[in-house]
Amino acid sequence: MKVWACAALLLGSWAGAQALPKTVRERIIQATVMLLPTDEEGELDGSLGSGSVISPQGFILTNYHVVGDPDTRQLSKWIQVRVVQFADREPVFTYWGKVVAADPNLDLAIVQIVEDRNEKPVGKLNLPFVEVGDSNTLSIGDDIYVFGFQGTGGMTLSFSRGSVGGFTGEDLNTSGRQWVKHDAQTGPGNSGGGVFDENGALVGVHSAGVAGDHNSRTSFMRPLALAWGLITPNVTGFVVRKGGGAAVTPSTNTSAGAGGGVWPPALATGRASVTGTVRVTGGAAAGTWTTDFTEVTDDGSLKGRARSGSKDQTAFFYYNEDDNEVWVEWTPDGKAYSSCVVEPSGVKAGSGDWTGSLYAFPNLESDGTRTGDCVVSLRAKTSGTSTSTSTTAAPAGTWPPALAAGQTWTVTFSQGGAYSVKLGAKDSDGDYPGTATQGGKTSNALFTLDGQSLLMIVGQADKTFHTCTVDRTLRGSARAYQDSKDPGVAAGTCTLASGAAAASTGSAAPALKWPLALKVGQRWDVSFPGVGTFTVSLDEPDEDSGFSGAATRGNEKGSVLMDADASELLVIVQRTDKTFLVCSADKGGLSAGSVKGDATSHRDSKDKGTSLGSCTVTPR
Structure with missing residues (x-):
């Protein structure tokens, strides 16, 4: 009896360690969604996958192959988002989403909810979401938990548990941590769904299952560390949980004052x-x-x-x-x-x-x-100690800020430099039109407060425009639009600041001259639609007239070749999997602080490439 009692105690302890608390499970359930992509006609194409809401503002992390075709590099125009209302029923069609960032090589993507099921803009959302964890801390044998719509037993949500089985490289044969092996039960519909650690933090995206060669089926997830290059510049409001400690919110505050316990200040x-x-x-x-x-x-x-x-x-x-x-x-x-x-x-x-x-x-x-x-x-600083000029400054330290005619703001785009914006009188819609100045050039601007978000729109003479949407931290995400009918593409990050900065004189975004003068030591941001922004540094001249160097995007490290002559600017970024991206621009793409060109993606040197749209090259 004593032996059996000890065994029961040990088994009970083991089961307790395996259990994810019910409150945590309920939170994850509410933040797990079913994603159904549409074809060109807006009809469901018959495929489905899962995703995890990682921000209360409606950003969802999933697989690229759930929302697009990795072979053709074509993304679905719209994504139907279905949410769980009851665990014993199929999820309910509630929203429409669009892909705002994606990487076919990593098989990861970000979907943003933009409309309700009746195709009306959603405005400000406050959705259940999951905290983001640190996949680099995972070790073999660690407990993991998988949520998704695997298809086994119908289309209701499924839960499975398992453990980390090991790590492997990109090709599933070499060394590395590009893939994490695990033994939780999964099915095809689990693709894009969340894998969570013992604290309920998201540490991976289930992406594949492999069987054969006399082995049992092994499941593979993409570790969350590979997703940072997509999350950081494109998602606002996500929460990072480090280790087993308290969660930390990097992009949403509850107080604008310093020292209030809010992070970041x-x-x-x-x-x-x-x-x-x-x-x-x-x-x-x-x-x-x-x-x-x-x-x-x-x-x-x-x-x-x-x-x-x-x-x-x-x-x-x-x-x-x-x-x-x-x-x-x-x-x-x-x-x-x-x-x-x-x-x-x-x-x-x-x-x-x-x-x-x-x-x-x-x-x-x-x-x-x-x-x-x-x-x-x-x-x-208060108005009594400020060193600003007599131009009316926007109030600092309050949220939402009280907008007024005559205020000056600085909006800084990571892919377009800084603008000094002066607000005019409030219009009939309650918005503030104004003017944006950069490098001596002036364009139209519009500033509006939408719920708990500030939206700045900066137009260009060619009818293109950028938007910057921020929360109380005054940091947020930028989007670029070809015209008013364009759904737009992610364009990195942006910040707002009260008062005019050096943008009005052009020093915050130095004017570029054609042809570009490249030299060792320069750093540039090169933005590819659907992939993200690489920071490239020019380290040494190559055998011809160009320069070679390093290209980084989040945790991804590759190489770059950059060349400029009187007729063309060419940037070639080779990635770790030997595929490469090309940005080609001519003088017509030159603006005060950046150069726009055409982007293509290539599998190898023999591939003619697939068009990605417009790329942007900006000096750092």
Whole structure:
């Protein structure tokens, strides 16, 4: 009896470790959707898959092959989204979605809900969603849980559990972590559905099942680490859960004030005119540094001065989304830096101070060395202490902001540079038309408040336009449109800041001249529709007249060849799977701060390529 009692206790403990709490399961169930793509006529094409809502604003992570054809690189025009209302019934057709980002090589895609089933715009959504986890922490034997519409036993939602069986490379034979093997029961309809860890965080997308060679069927998921290149520039409102700790929200705040326990602090997300101190203990930078940030840079960080005694240095203040940290750093020469790094645990509710760690960087290529601790005390400047000009500034620190005629704002597009926007009088629809200036050129703009989102529209002389949609962090997603009938494509990220910045003089987006003058050390952003934006760095001249270098997009690392002459700009990005993307542009695609061209995708050097649409090349 004693042996049986011990065995029962052990089995009970094992079962407890395997169980996902009911409240967590219910949340995942509500955030798991069925996706049904349509053909050219808007009719269902007979295929279906699953997806996970990763943002309350209606963004869904799924497989590329659920919403498109990886062979032809053609995406479905519209995606029918069905949601679970009751676990014992089939999901209900509720929304229409469109693909806003996709990568056929990774077999991953992002769908955004844009209309209800009656084809009316949805406005602001507040949907059940799942938290995003860290797939890099997965180990063999870890418990995983799969949700989706596998088709076994009908089209109601199915749940299965299993464990991580191993890792493998892209070709399913070599070493690597491009695929994660698992043994949970799955079916074809599970494609695109979520795989979750023991905390209920999304760590993968179920993508394939393989059987044969005298082996039992093995399921494969794409680890979430491969999806960051799609999620970060295209999705707002997602929540990151690191390890087993509390969830961290990188793109939605509940308070605009500093030190309120909200992460990231709103002051670190693109607001101009911030002042305060950084108190440092330990190391050569010990002392109190008075900081004054007055300029918004191209990437949305703040730039200003840091002073301590006779020392007067250039300073920067920004939120590092990749590492989920806030950085305040200063440099005497642009090479060596002192950096105060604040993590979410350093921002306490009810305190105006943020505690962090001080690191010293001898140069940009070196790893930092921790030299001490630091305490950051910052605040938004009031009108009495602001150094802005007499132009009316938009109010900082309140949400939603009170828009008014005469205000100035700066909108910065990651793929189009910065514009200084001045608002005119409110129109009959309650919106604020205005003018946008960049590099001496002026175009039309429109600013509107839609629920809890701000929308800025910046037009061009050729009838194309960009939109920037942000939440209270003043950071969000950008889209590019060919005309008013175009559904638009994702165009990276964007930020809004109160007050005019250097965009009005053109310094935030330097004017480009044709032909482009390429040289070693330059960095460019190259945006491909349906794939994303690669940051390329030119490292050395090649054998001809071009330059070779590195191309990165999220965790993906490839190589680049870039060449420019009097007639053409050519950018070739080779990816890790040996496929490559090409952006070709001529002088007609040149604007003040970027170059637009034609994008194609190629399987190999013999493939003539598939058109992807319009690509954009922008200097960093």
